[in-house]
Amino acid sequence: DAYSSHSDSVSDRANAKSTPGTSQESLINNDENNASNDQSQSPNEQDLNGKPLQKRRTVTKNSIKQEHLHSTPHLPSDLNWIRDDIISDWSELGGKDSTAQVHPYKFTNFILRKAVESGAVELILGKVEEILFSEDTGAAIGLNYAPTKNAAMNDTEEESIEILGDQIVLSMGPWTSKILPDCPISGLRAHSITIAPHKGMVSPYAIFTELKIGRGKYVSPEMYARKEEVYVCGEGDTLVDLPETTDDVEVIKEKCDELFHYVGKLSPNLSRGHIVKRQACYLPVLDVPSSSGPLIGETNVENLYLASGHSCWGINNAPGTGKILAELILEGECRSADISALDPSLYFDASVLIDDE
Structure with missing residues (x-):
């Protein structure tokens, strides 16, 4: 299965509650007006790095509407290696009849x-x-x-x-x-890691994320479950020119460790596991x-x-x-x-x- 998720800090969740006989539009307007007066900081408001956020975000009409239409409280029941308490919304991209994976x-x-x-x-x-x-x-x-x-x-x-x-x-x-x-055609370097989960095999999902790591800062690691490991890849960078051969590709340990840190916030099973391999590759990108x-x-x-x-x-x-x-x-x-x-x-x-x- 393949699905995408969006993980926000507590302060970025739009808590829209539906009441009988209340239209969606009026609910949005009421919540929007109330939210503009709530700028106090909750002691539990943190980003994925565990740092407290200074202010509560003003909830907008669009954010409430998106949450109301697309947010689902719980992930699929067999996706038991991802925390659903920090997921603000998610969507399914495909199932067993439309997706497959090769090593x-x-x-x-x-x-x-x-x-x-x-x-x-x-x-x-x-x-x-x-x-x-x-x-x-x-x-x-x-x-x-x-x-x-x-x-x-x-x-x-x-x-x-x-x-x-x-x-x-x-x-x-x-x-x-x-x-x-x-x-x-140029090269775009991307780092990746493989993780051995703490509790062995995980359910077969490919996960595309958008994680908030600070105010206005997001990262989007991708996770692919395999039989005995989880493959995680990060976003591309152009910090280093394309080397002469594949043997000369530079792997930056800190970038790999960042990937492990971010997905560990989503999955206790992965955070208690260990990195099996740190690696990097260059994607052939057409500059047209x-x-x-x-x-x-x-x-x-x-x-x-x-x-x-x-x-x-x-x-x-x-x-x-x-x-x-x-x-x-x-x-x-x-x-x-x-x-x-x-x-x-x-x-x-x-x-x-x-x-x-």
Whole structure:
């Protein structure tokens, strides 16, 4: 199940009570008038950090109306690992018939293992350095890469290796612009953690939150329950430029600890648990106002294909993207979907090899 919640401090709850024969509009007006005279501070008014709030918020007509229409006093009965006493309102986004979850690491490794077992795929670890182009036609004909060093074998050489191919597919996420500098895809770093709950398994919910941590300050961590852990991810930041490789991604411990602190306020089971893994990744974001991506298909350079810019939907859209590329490369056209709006050539020139900036 997937649902969203909104958690406010005590002072931000609009306590609208319905009485027989009283219309909603008159109730709102009466409460609005009464609330404007109540500016006293209750000793129990605190934000999620446990700090007292200085003043009680003046309740507005809109806030009462929203509370009256959308607030539900209790969460689903099987969602027993979230405190409902600090939730001001929530809504259900989907159920068992419309949502599902895959474990990214297990999913991608399973697909890769099956591909290698077919005998048609060889996995080579390395860092792509450049695309090779035909001097006669300008078409892509291969690439140069630096093989990943093997510390166990004391590999120290950094010589480039050339691979030729009939079609070249770049599926490099936020690193796409490292090879194609005109491509408008950048990286947005996001931190995440996995938590082992105090009492073992939790009920299967994906939770999207908006938590008030102070006056006018909110955070929106997301929680995804797995069999033996809960995955929690935070909001993106642009504090650090995209590194050269995934091995160089910087993980800031304080940001991970903040996530644990915030979700711990919502869940005693998680607060008494422990962090299993702290991590960070870069989302490939398409910097184009008219499109949210991704970019899929052949670029304006012959035989050079692109599949990138999926933002946070990479795992969800990866199988469909692979199917589309297989159709384009093997059959010459896409039959499964209309991807005309995702055409890379609409947004950048893949023949540009030097970043003017």
